[in-house]
Amino acid sequence: MDYYSVHLPKFKLLSPKTIAEATTLLSQHQENTAILAGGTDLIPEMRKRKRTPEYVLSLKSIPGLDRIEQRGGKVIFGPLVTLNQVKASPVIRDRYAVLAEAADKFGNNQIRNMATVAGNLCNSSCCADTASPLMVLGAQLKLISALGERILPVEKFCQTPFKPTLKKEELLVEIAIPQSSPTTVGTYLKYTLPGATGYSFVGVAVTLDIANKVCKEARIALVASSQCWLREGCLYECPFPFRAGEAESVLKGKGKDDAAIEKAADMAAQSAHPMVNTDYTREMIKVFTRRALAQTWDKAKQRGLA
Amino acid sequence: MVKQSLELTVNGQLQSLEVEPQRTLLEVLRDDLGMTGTKRGCDDASCGACTVLMNGKAVLSCNILALEANGKEVLTVEGLAKDGQIHPLQKAFIEHGAIQCGFCTPGMLMSAKELLDNNPKPTEIEIKEALSGNLCRCTGYTKIIEAVQAASQNK
Numbered sequence: 001m002d003y004y005s006v007h008l009p010k011f012k013l014l015s016p017k018t019i020a021e022a023t024t025l026l027s028q029h030q031e032n033t034a035i036l037a038g039g040t041d042l043i044p045e046m047r048k049r050k051r052t053p054e055y056v057l058s059l060k061s062i063p064g065l066d067r068i069e070q071r072g073g074k075v076i077f078g079p080l081v082t083l084n085q086v087k088a089s090p091v092i093r094d095r096y097a098v099l100a101e102a103a104d105k106f107g108n109n110q111i112r113n114m115a116t117v118a119g120n121l122c123n124s125s126c127c128a129d130t131a132s133p134l135m136v137l138g139a140q141l142k143l144i145s146a147l148g149e150r151i152l153p154v155e156k157f158c159q160t161p162f163k164p165t166l167k168k169e170e171l172l173v174e175i176a177i178p179q180s181s182p183t184t185v186g187t188y189l190k191y192t193l194p195g196a197t198g199y200s201f202v203g204v205a206v207t208l209d210i211a212n213k214v215c216k217e218a219r220i221a222l223v224a225s226s227q228c229w230l231r232e233g234c235l236y237e238c239p240f241p242f243r244a245g246e247a248e249s250v251l252k253g254k255g256k257d258d259a260a261i262e263k264a265a266d267m268a269a270q271s272a273h274p275m276v277n278t279d280y281t282r283e284m285i286k287v288f289t290r291r292a293l294a295q296t297w298d299k300a301k302q303r304g305l306a
Numbered sequence: 307m308v309k310q311s312l313e314l315t316v317n318g319q320l321q322s323l324e325v326e327p328q329r330t331l332l333e334v335l336r337d338d339l340g341m342t343g344t345k346r347g348c349d350d351a352s353c354g355a356c357t358v359l360m361n362g363k364a365v366l367s368c369n370i371l372a373l374e375a376n377g378k379e380v381l382t383v384e385g386l387a388k389d390g391q392i393h394p395l396q397k398a399f400i401e402h403g404a405i406q407c408g409f410c411t412p413g414m415l416m417s418a419k420e421l422l423d424n425n426p427k428p429t430e431i432e433i434k435e436a437l438s439g440n441l442c443r444c445t446g447y448t449k450i451i452e453a454v455q456a457a458s459q460n461k
Binding site: 004006007008009010011012013015036039040043044047056058060084107108109110111113114 | 435
């Protein structure tokens with residue numbers, strides 16, 4: 001049973017009014033500052049005394065961070081964009097179904113009103129539902145500090161659970177999704193143990209680029225918590241989220257081929273190395289990858305691509 | 307710890323307070339403003355008993371710093387009745403036996419209110435999804451869902 005206290009630990013609240021002010025404050029207090037966006041990961045951790053920052057830096061006083069914009073064909077999220085905003089966004093629903101479906105299944109309504117995509121990535125949990133869709137969509141993340149900025153693809157950002165490639169003085173300020181292609185179709189499937197608001201035991205994101213009934217490119221990304229309760233003190237390096245590269249290459253250049261789908265699902269399962277519930281997790285990865293691939297082909301057929 | 311000033315509108319009334327940063331919205335509503343309709347169920351963002359509407363959106367008040375509500379409009383269960391008349395949702399909950407111990411009820415009502423404000427004629431699946439963040443240990447949910455359906459039809 002986790003330690004738990006009725007009261008949150010004490011801290012000083014910083015409420016910068018601009019990104020520049022935020023990065024300056026971060027560079028001053030980087031060793032003991034937690035960033036507050038939606039708070040759905042931070043506040044429960046503080047209540048359990050797993051995190052007791054001296055400073056909490058809230059992004060909420062900076063205007064304009066909750067916008068979903070289209071710029072040069074890309075879709076750009078600010079760091080305060082919530083999961084319900086993603087769920088309701090016409091452009092995401094229309095062109096990036098894999099992300100819309102992940103948002104649909106994320107937590108519950110109240111959590112989705114509070115939780116942010118940026119926060120989900122920065123927490124970088126092994127079951128982060130936004131991580132695998134953003135990986136297959138090729139999202140690029142802009143990180144800013146007082147010293148400058150850099151851009152990282154999601155694969156480089158999420159390499160080890162709970163340890164995103166984010167320096168203490170950096171802020172994630174933009175998530176940019178490249179232009180969608182009319183021939184790309186995607187699906188997100190999430191398996192939670194029975195009950196609402198479950199962590200993803202397994203989450204599979206698939207996109208297939210299909211033209212003339214042939215798959216030009218397949219992308220498969222996975223998350224899995226495996227109901228591993230070490231998640232909050234994870235000592236192992238379960239490689240979630242990750243891209244199942246070998247599984248992807250099995251599908252390339254082929255039409256809808258049940259044998260290839262089965263092989264890809266199997267390879268995705270074999271390429272995963274969960275530290276607990278290994279056999280069951282692998283079996284669920286196989287089942288849900290197979291289903292996600294089959295559903296994606298069906299969607300392609302409905303769109304006249306296959 | 308240094309207190310900071312907080313101004314927010316609760317159920318249509320402007321409230322001005324001084325609170326420490328680590329206080330949650332739930333604590334301030336219940337302990338500072340005496341509005342005990344919103345319940346503390348889990349303190350873990352897991353049960354939904356603390357659900358309030360903030361700027362029209364259902365949120366978990368146990369998981370929001372009170373200072374984050376600065377400048378915002380908060381609606382709690384105490385704010386549902388108008389001019390001495392209970393809200394159609396409250397009436398439906400009573401008529402359909404959707405209340406047993408009553409502990410989950412304020413949170414259920416607030417989630418249901420957000421749903422009906424945005425989607426006046428929800429399907430049963432939409433009602434279930436909207437309420438999936440509110441746990442009930444007594445009723446088995448059936449009557450709650452019926453009550454929300456009834457309220458959506460009678461409006």
